Amino acid sequence: MTEWVLINGWAMPDHLWHSVVERLSPQGTVHILSPDRHAGTLAEAASSILAQAPERANWLGWSLGGRLLMEAAVQAPERIALAVTLAASPSFVATANAPGMSPDVFDQFIDAMEQQPLPTLRRFAGMVAQSHPLGRTLLAMLRDYHLGLSSEELISLSRQLQWLADDCCQHWAEVRVPQRHYLGACDGLVPSQIAEVLNGAMAVVDVLPDQGHLLHWPDTAWLDLSGKSAHA
Numbered sequence: 001m002t003e004w005v006l007i008n009g010w011a012m013p014d015h016l017w018h019s020v021v022e023r024l025s026p027q028g029t030v031h032i033l034s035p036d037r038h039a040g041t042l043a044e045a046a047s048s049i050l051a052q053a054p055e056r057a058n059w060l061g062w063s064l065g066g067r068l069l070m071e072a073a074v075q076a077p078e079r080i081a082l083a084v085t086l087a088a089s090p091s092f093v094a095t096a097n098a099p100g101m102s103p104d105v106f107d108q109f110i111d112a113m114e115q116q117p118l119p120t121l122r123r124f125a126g127m128v129a130q131s132h133p134l135g136r137t138l139l140a141m142l143r144d145y146h147l148g149l150s151s152e153e154l155i156s157l158s159r160q161l162q163w164l165a166d167d168c169c170q171h172w173a174e175v176r177v178p179q180r181h182y183l184g185a186c187d188g189l190v191p192s193q194i195a196e197v198l199n200g201a202m203a204v205v206d207v208l209p210d211q212g213h214l215l216h217w218p219d220t221a222w223l224d225l226s227g228k229s230a231h232a
Helices: 014-027 042-050 064-075 103-115 117-129 135-147 151-164 169-174 192-198
Strands: 002-007 028-033 057-062 080-086 179-184 203-208
Touching: 002 014, 002 064, 014 028, 042 064, 042 151, 057 064, 064 080, 064 151, 064 169, 103 117, 103 151, 117 135, 117 151, 169 192, 179 192, 192 203
Parallel strands: 002 028, 002 057, 057 080, 080 179, 179 203
Antiparallel strands: none
8 A cells, every 4th residue: 555645835725635635545545744834944844744754655745845845855765755746846936047936026925924914815826726727716715714724824824935935956956756747837836947947867747738836626637646656
């Protein structure tokens, strides 16, 4: 039996994994894990997930969850049999060598999250729902979820944005774990052009046409969950 670790995206409800869990459950045990909300850095957050994870498993991470997955692979590659990321980037903020969000826009987003968290989350939900065929349903779901967050959870989410700030391209390139990266061609948060950075000896990259940031809800028919590396 196969064990899977799932790591969610920033400010997203776990039930968005529902269809993935339904497909994986017959294979074995599925663990939906979250980082310690008090972790100060990306490395500390990934370490806190490793502390909860099985000794060895396939890992699947969406967006920030993919970044946490790859940081865990940097720290303990022997514990990750296969790394699968959805709409994740090693360079969420643009650099000279990688596409991403403008540094000024990112800084403004951090400031807005600190000052007006709920309107900022509403704006973010709109970006996640962009190009999604069930965009209105998704927006209503995310609105209800965000309205239910406690003040402590909102503060934690604001802190977690710093985990997206660093350029991790070199770290990802050095990971010696079989990888599969999925990107959406219409993603308004993670440009699909990051595929050029992700391609490598240990990685296979798929860019999905007409897909935005939320790739795995509600349909996952396109997603290879066999647990087998494309390099096997």
